[in-house]
Amino acid sequence: MQEADISILLIGILLKTTLQMATPLILTALGGMYSEKSGVVNIGLEGMMLMGAFAAVWATFLTGNPWIGLVAAALAGGLLASTHAIVSVKFKGNQIVSGTGIILFALGFTTLMLDAVWGVAGDTPEVTPLPKVQLPFLADIPIIGIVFSQLSPIIYLMFVLSILSWFVMYKTPFGLRLRAAGEDPSTLDTAGVNVEWVRFIGVVLSGCLAGLGGAYLSIGFTTRFRKGMTGGRGFVSLAALIFGNWAPLGVFLAGLLFGFLNGLPNIIQVLAQYNSDLAFLMNYIDLIAMIPFILVVIALAGIRKSRPPKGIGVPYEKEAAG
Amino acid sequence: MTEFPSTGEGTSEQGTAKGGESNPVGYLSGAPQAIIAKLTDSRFQKQVIWTIASIILALLVSAVIMTMAGYDAGRAFAYLLVGALREPGRVLQFATPLILTGLAVALAFKCGLFNIGAEGQLYIGSMAAAVVGFTISWPYLAHPILCLFVAAICGGIYGLIPGLLLAYRGAHEVVTTMMLSYAAIALTTWLVGPNGFWMDTAGSELIPQTPLLQDTAILPTIGGPYLHWGIFVAILAVFVVDYLINRTVLGYEMRAVGLNRDAAEYAGINSKKNVALTLTFSGALAGLAGGGEIMGTYNRFIHRWSPGLGWDGITVAVLGGNNPWGVLGGAIFFAALRVGGNAMQMDAHVPIEMVSVIQGLIVLFVAAPRAIMWMQNRGVEYVEWVKSEEKLPLDHLFGIISSLVGVFISFGLVSASTGNLLLSVSLLLVGVVAIAAFAIFLAKRRYILPIFTILSIAWLLTALVSFFTGILLVTVIAGVMGLLSITDLLLLRRRYQDRNIVKEAES
Numbered sequence: 001m002q003e004a005d006i007s008i009l010l011i012g013i014l015l016k017t018t019l020q021m022a023t024p025l026i027l028t029a030l031g032g033m034y035s036e037k038s039g040v041v042n043i044g045l046e047g048m049m050l051m052g053a054f055a056a057v058w059a060t061f062l063t064g065n066p067w068i069g070l071v072a073a074a075l076a077g078g079l080l081a082s083t084h085a086i087v088s089v090k091f092k093g094n095q096i097v098s099g100t101g102i103i104l105f106a107l108g109f110t111t112l113m114l115d116a117v118w119g120v121a122g123d124t125p126e127v128t129p130l131p132k133v134q135l136p137f138l139a140d141i142p143i144i145g146i147v148f149s150q151l152s153p154i155i156y157l158m159f160v161l162s163i164l165s166w167f168v169m170y171k172t173p174f175g176l177r178l179r180a181a182g183e184d185p186s187t188l189d190t191a192g193v194n195v196e197w198v199r200f201i202g203v204v205l206s207g208c209l210a211g212l213g214g215a216y217l218s219i220g221f222t223t224r225f226r227k228g229m230t231g232g233r234g235f236v237s238l239a240a241l242i243f244g245n246w247a248p249l250g251v252f253l254a255g256l257l258f259g260f261l262n263g264l265p266n267i268i269q270v271l272a273q274y275n276s277d278l279a280f281l282m283n284y285i286d287l288i289a290m291i292p293f294i295l296v297v298i299a300l301a302g303i304r305k306s307r308p309p310k311g312i313g314v315p316y317e318k319e320a321a322g
Numbered sequence: 323m324t325e326f327p328s329t330g331e332g333t334s335e336q337g338t339a340k341g342g343e344s345n346p347v348g349y350l351s352g353a354p355q356a357i358i359a360k361l362t363d364s365r366f367q368k369q370v371i372w373t374i375a376s377i378i379l380a381l382l383v384s385a386v387i388m389t390m391a392g393y394d395a396g397r398a399f400a401y402l403l404v405g406a407l408r409e410p411g412r413v414l415q416f417a418t419p420l421i422l423t424g425l426a427v428a429l430a431f432k433c434g435l436f437n438i439g440a441e442g443q444l445y446i447g448s449m450a451a452a453v454v455g456f457t458i459s460w461p462y463l464a465h466p467i468l469c470l471f472v473a474a475i476c477g478g479i480y481g482l483i484p485g486l487l488l489a490y491r492g493a494h495e496v497v498t499t500m501m502l503s504y505a506a507i508a509l510t511t512w513l514v515g516p517n518g519f520w521m522d523t524a525g526s527e528l529i530p531q532t533p534l535l536q537d538t539a540i541l542p543t544i545g546g547p548y549l550h551w552g553i554f555v556a557i558l559a560v561f562v563v564d565y566l567i568n569r570t571v572l573g574y575e576m577r578a579v580g581l582n583r584d585a586a587e588y589a590g591i592n593s594k595k596n597v598a599l600t601l602t603f604s605g606a607l608a609g610l611a612g613g614g615e616i617m618g619t620y621n622r623f624i625h626r627w628s629p630g631l632g633w634d635g636i637t638v639a640v641l642g643g644n645n646p647w648g649v650l651g652g653a654i655f656f657a658a659l660r661v662g663g664n665a666m667q668m669d670a671h672v673p674i675e676m677v678s679v680i681q682g683l684i685v686l687f688v689a690a691p692r693a694i695m696w697m698q699n700r701g702v703e704y705v706e707w708v709k710s711e712e713k714l715p716l717d718h719l720f721g722i723i724s725s726l727v728g729v730f731i732s733f734g735l736v737s738a739s740t741g742n743l744l745l746s747v748s749l750l751l752v753g754v755v756a757i758a759a760f761a762i763f764l765a766k767r768r769y770i771l772p773i774f775t776i777l778s779i780a781w782l783l784t785a786l787v788s789f790f791t792g793i794l795l796v797t798v799i800a801g802v803m804g805l806l807s808i809t810d811l812l813l814l815r816r817r818y819q820d821r822n823i824v825k826e827a828e829s
Contacts, residue, residue: 043438043496062743062746063743083686086690086693087686087689087690087693088689088690090693091690091691091692091693091696092690092692093689093690093691093692093693094689096436096496097640097685097688097689098685098686098689098690100636100637100640100685101682101683101684101685101686101688101689102682102686103682104633104637104678104679104681104682104685105678105679105682105683105686106682107675107678107682108675108676108677108678108679108680108681108682109387109675109679109682111673111675111678112387112391112672112673112675112676112679113391114673115673115675116391116392116393121673232500232504235497235500238496238497238500239497239500239501242494242497283516283517284512284517286508286509286511286512286515287508287509287512289508290504290505290508290509290512293501293502293504293505293508294501294502294505296497296501297483297484297487297493297497297498297501297502297505300487300491300493300494300497300498301487301491301493301498302491308494
C-alpha cells in the first residue's frame with residue numbers, strides 16, 4: 001500500500017472509532033438532557049445504561065431477535081428511570097441521593113440476574129447482535145466510505161435522535177413545557193400545565209435513551225453483556241451534557257469529543273501498529289487514558305461557562321391552594 | 323438494624339446550649355444533657371424511624387426480587403445475619419475505611435457539595451501512604467503516623483483542586499471530582515506498572531503493585547487476623563469531624579454556606595474559602611481511608627485495589643443522614659451487610675451483588691421520606707375507611723389478597739414457562755396489572771372497578787393462551803384466578819353501585 005493510502009485508512013479508522021465510542025455517550029447525554037432540562041438531576045444515567053445493556057441481551061437471548069432486545073433496552077431504562085421519577089418528582093426526594101440508589105441497584109441487579117438467568121458470574125453467552133448496516137452510496141467516497149462501513153444501526157438511530165431531540169426541544173409545545181419546567185416551574189404551573197407530569201415524562205425519556213445507549217454497548221458494539229460493562233460511561237455522558245451546555249447540538253459535539261478522547265487508547269494502539277516510531281506511546285497508555293478526564297476538568301474550568309437550568313435539582317412544591 | 327448509635331447525637335444543631343465553645347473538655351462534659359435533648363427531639367426520632375422503615379422496606383423488596391429470581395430469600399437473610407454476627411472483627415475491619423469515606427462525603431454534603439470522587443482521593447492517599455511506607459525507614463509508631471499524615475495531605479490536595487476550580491471557576495464539583503477520580507485510578511495504575519516508578523520487581527510474577535511496606539509502617543492488628551488500628555483512626559475522625567462541624571466557627575460557616583450560599587455571603591461569610599476548604603478536608607478524610615487500608619489490610623499498593631470504597635462512602639453518608647455519628651452507624655451496618663453477604667454467597671448461593679441491590683433500595687427509600695409518610699397516611703386512611711363501613715368489607719379484603727397473591731403466582735409462573743414467549747408476556751402483563759390493582763385498592767378506590775375488570779380479563783386471556791400452547795397447569799391456575807376475580811368483581815360492583823344510588827338519592 002502507498003503511504004497516502006495508509007494515512008487515509010488511519011484517518012478513516014480514527015473517525016470510525018470516534019463515532020463508535022461517541023454513540024453511547026451521545027445517546028445517554030441526550031437522555032440526560034431531557035431529564036435535566038425539565039429540572040431533575042439524573043446521576044443515575046450510569047445505572048439506566050447498565051439496565052438497558054442487560055435487558056437488550058436478555059430479551060435477545062429469550063427471543064433470538066436483537067430488535068426486540070433494542071426495544072426492551074429502552075423499556076428497561078425507562079422503567080428504572082420511572083423509579084427515579086417517583087422518588088424525586090412525586091415524593092420530592094433528594095435527586096442526587098436517588099440517582100446514587102439507582103446506580104447501586106442497577107449494578108447489583110444486573111449482576112444478580114447473570115447468575116439467576118445463566119448461572120454465570122462475569123459474561124453472558126453470546127447473542128445475535130444487531131445486523132451491521134452498509135450504506136451502498138457511501139462506500140466509494142474516500143474517507144467517509146471507511147467511516148460508514150459496517151456500522152451498527154444504533155449509530156444511525158443516534159443521528160436521527162439527535163436531530164429529533166433538537167426539533168422536540170425547540171420546535172414543539174412539549175419541548176417548551178419541558179424547558180419551562182426546568183427554568184421556571186411556577187410560571188409553567190400558572191399557565192395550567194402539570195409540572196410534575198412534565199418532569200416525570202422528561203425523566204422517563206432520559207431512561208429510555210440511556211437504555212438505548214447501553215444497548216449499543218451490548219448488542220451493537222459487542223455481542224454479550226459483561227458485569228459493569230458501562231465502566232463509568234454514564235458519568236462521562238453527564239460531563240458531556242454539562243460541557244455541551246444542556247443543548248442538543250452542544251451535547252452532540254461534546255459527545256463526539258469525549259468519544260474521541262475515550263477511544264484515544266485504542267487509536268494509539270492502531271497507530272503504534274502501523275508506525276514503529278510511535279510504538280513508545282504504548283508505554284504510556286495508562287497515562288494517555290488519563291488525558292481525557294483531565295481535559296474535561298480543564299475545559300469545565302477554563303474554556304466556557306455552562307449554565308444549568310435555573311430550577312434544576314429543586315423539587316417543585318405547588319403552593320397550597322386557598 | 324440496631325446499629326444506629328444514640329450516643330453523642332447531642333452534638334448537632336439542636337442540643338448546642340454552648341454554641342461556639344472551643345474547649346474540647348467542655349465539649350465532652352456538655353454531652354450528656356445534649357444527648358437527652360437530642361433523643362427527645364421529635365425531628366430526630368422521626369428521622370431514625372424513617373431510616374429503620376427504609377431498611378425494612380428495602381429488605382422486603384429484596385425478598386420479592388430474590389424469590390422471583392429463584393433464590394431462597396429466607397435462607398439468604400438467615401446467612402446474611404449469621405455471617406455478620408459471627409465475625410465482628412471482620413465487620414469492623416470492613417467498616418474502617420467506610421467510616422472515613424462516609425465522613426468525607428458527609429462533610430462535603432454539609433457544605434452543600436457532592437464529593438462523588440472520594441474514590442480518587444482515596445487512591446491518591448493510598449498511593450502516597452504506600453510510597454512513604456516502603457521507601458523510608460522510620461521507627462515504629464512514628465512511621466505509621468507519618469504515612470497517614472502524608473496520605474491525608476495528598477488526598478487533601480487532590481480534593482483542593484476541584485475545590486478551587488469550583489470556588490473560583492464555577493466548575494461543577496460532581497463532574498470534576500468524578501473525572502479526577504478516573505484520572506487518579508489511571509495514574510496510579512501507571513505508576514505501579516512496568517513503565518512507572520514503583521513497581522515491585524522482586525516477585526517472579528510481574529503484577530502492577532508496589533513492594534511490601536516496611537514492617538514499621540504496618541498498622542498492627544487487634545485481637546485477631548482482621549481488625550487493625552485503623553479503626554481507632556476512624557473513630558477519632560468521627561469525633562474530630564463532629565467537633566469541626568458543630569463546635570467551630572469554620573464548621574458553622576460551612577453549614578451556613580451549605581444551607582444558602584447567597585445568604586451566607588450576605589452575612590459576611592467567604593463562601594469560596596469555605597467551599598475550597600471543605601473539599602480539602604473531605605479529600606483528606608478519603609485519603610486517610612486509603613492510607614489506612616493499605617497499611618492495615620493490603621500491606622502494599624495494588625493497582626485498582628479498592629472495591630468501590632469511595633462509592634460506598636456516598637451510601638454510608640446518605641444512610642447516616644450526614645451526621646458523623648450516623649455515618650459511624652451506617653458504615654458498621656453496611657460492613658455487616660458485606661460480611662454477611664459473603665456468607666450468603668457461600669452458604670445460600672445468592673451472589674454477593676444482592677447486597678448491592680439491598681444498598682441501592684435502602685438509598686432509594688431514604689431519599690424519599692415522603693414516600694414512607696405517604697404509605698403511612700394511606701395505611702391510616704384505609705384502616706379508617708374499613709372502620710367506617712357497617713360490616714367488614716370482605717369482598718374488598720379478598721380483592722387485596724387475590725391481587726397480591728396474583729403478583730407472586732404470575733411472576734412465579736413466568737420462570738416456569740420458559741421458551742414460550744407469548745405466555746411469558748401475558749403472565750408478565752398479569753403481574754404488572756396485579757401490582758397496579760394492589761396499589762389502587764389501597765390508594766384510590768375510584769379506580770378499583772376498571773383495574774379489577776382488566777385483571778380478570780388478563781387472567782382469562784392467559785388461561786386461553788396457555789390452553790392453546792398446551793400448558794395445562796397454567797390454564798387451571800389462571801382460570802381459577804380469573805373466575806375468582808370475576809366473582810369478586812361482581813360483588814364489588816354491587817357495593818359501589820349501591821353506594822352510587824345512595825349518593826344520587828342524597829343529592
